[in-house]
Amino acid sequence: MANAEEAKKWIAEALGAAAVSNHFAAVSTNVPAAEEFGVPRAHIFGFEDWVGGRYSLWGPVGLSIACSVGGDSFRALLKGAREMDRHFAGASARQNMPLISALLGVWYREYLGLPTHVVLPYAQDLDRFPAYLQQADMESNGKYVGRDGKPVSHPTGPVVWGEAGTNGQHAFYQLLHQGTTVHPVDLIAIKAPMSKFSSHHQKLLANAVAQAEALMCGRNSEEVEKEMRAAGASEEEVRRVGPHRVFEGNRPSTFLLLDALNAHSLGMLIAFYEHRIFLQGLLWNVCSYDQWGVELGKVLAKNILSEWQEATPTVHHDASTAALIERLR
Known part of the structure; x- marks a missing residue:
């Protein structure tokens, strides 16, 4: 979605916000979310x-x-x-x-x-x-x-x-x-x-x-x-x-x-x-x-990303992970 947001921004800046609906199609299990993004219902393949x-x-x-x-x-x-x-x-x-x-x-x-x-x-x-x-x-x-x-x-x-x-x-x-x-x-x-x-x-x-x-x-x-x-x-x-x-x-x-x-x-x-x-x-x-083995990393990544955006970490990690987070701040 991060790439889609950037593409949407690029089109809007170049052609105007109204042009977005003419240049996007979506394939999604969440049709309402695709519509909210700005894709017309006729361009959504659920x-x-x-x-x-x-x-x-x-x-x-x-x-x-x-x-x-x-x-x-x-x-x-x-x-x-x-x-x-x-x-x-x-x-x-x-x-x-x-x-x-x-x-x-x-x-x-x-x-x-x-x-x-x-x-x-x-x-x-x-x-x-x-x-x-x-x-x-x-x-x-x-x-x-x-x-x-x-x-x-x-x-x-x-x-x-x-x-x-x-x-x-x-x-x-x-x-x-x-x-x-x-x-x-x-x-x-x-x-x-x-x-x-x-x-x-x-x-x-x-x-x-x-x-x-x-x-x-x-x-x-x-x-x-x-x-x-x-x-x-x-x-x-x-x-x-x-x-x-x-x-x-x-x-x-x-x-x-x-x-x-x-x-x-x-x-x-x-x-x-x-x-x-x-x-x-x-x-x-x-x-x-x-594929539950894929999910854990995604959940932890969201927590870590939110911590970087806060002055004081609110999540406790093991010493190794905490040191990496601190090094990358």
């Missing part, structure tokens, strides 16, 4: 307060998407999501992609104790997709209290992270292949070239497939030594360097291949992960549709 923000793009909140990409593309996004919904609702357990992915995720997190889930899209246009899934997944299933109000006795939501394609290869893939902790990986690749540089795209796909093979199969010491000797390495070098070039393999990965990257396939991809998250929440017996 929705129910039980719609979580991280699942809201399919409804009125998607207005900004429709404005950005156009109505046809937005409808294609919705159509793709609907097709994944139907697949999820009707496919058998053996063919149900969200179900299989959810069960694998529960197996990795709860039974193998693996703490993270890595998402690696081999498409620069999806470079922010891992960050999108961070909110969708971690805000949904990062809970230690079950639906019955009691602490759960098992691990729940993993840390979700990742980076686009070959950028990640030169940043953290070392840890994925040879680190002491195993991190399950989703590799997302696009079959059709995304630009006129088709040879570049082939190289990108080759890298994606190579990573899947390397994670699964690794490379044993015999293969390493044979390769080094064939390259002319001395026996001393083979002995000294060889162990560092061994990959144990057997590191779990899932390869998701889209025929093309467009609004339709993106809708399917987002819905796939939403259903995965929903199922894991059921299996862990947590409520995936609240």
Whole structure:
């Protein structure tokens, strides 16, 4: 709302207060408040307060998407999501992609104790997709209290992270292949070239497939030594360097291949992960549709902000917090 107030002020100063109503639309669960702000009722798109923000793009909140990409593309996004919904609702357990992915995720997190889930899209246009899934997944299933109000006795939501394609290869893939902790990986690749540089795209796909093979199969010491000797390495070098070039393999990965990257396939991809998250929440017996962990910080921030505006603090804090507040006064 702070940004909206600044935008309103900017328009009023440039065009006059009467122009505000012609330049604002609102998407809100509080229609009266939007009207009070100055948005005409005809420009307000309301929705129910039980719609979580991280699942809201399919409804009125998607207005900004429709404005950005156009109505046809937005409808294609919705159509793709609907097709994944139907697949999820009707496919058998053996063919149900969200179900299989959810069960694998529960197996990795709860039974193998693996703490993270890595998402690696081999498409620069999806470079922010891992960050999108961070909110969708971690805000949904990062809970230690079950639906019955009691602490759960098992691990729940993993840390979700990742980076686009070959950028990640030169940043953290070392840890994925040879680190002491195993991190399950989703590799997302696009079959059709995304630009006129088709040879570049082939190289990108080759890298994606190579990573899947390397994670699964690794490379044993015999293969390493044979390769080094064939390259002319001395026996001393083979002995000294060889162990560092061994990959144990057997590191779990899932390869998701889209025929093309467009609004339709993106809708399917987002819905796939939403259903995965929903199922894991059921299996862990947590409520995936609240986010009380977000609220506490907001409440405390309001208290701290009000204290800065007062000469004498009225709220008592722990020594560490009190010292920070005093330092920032």
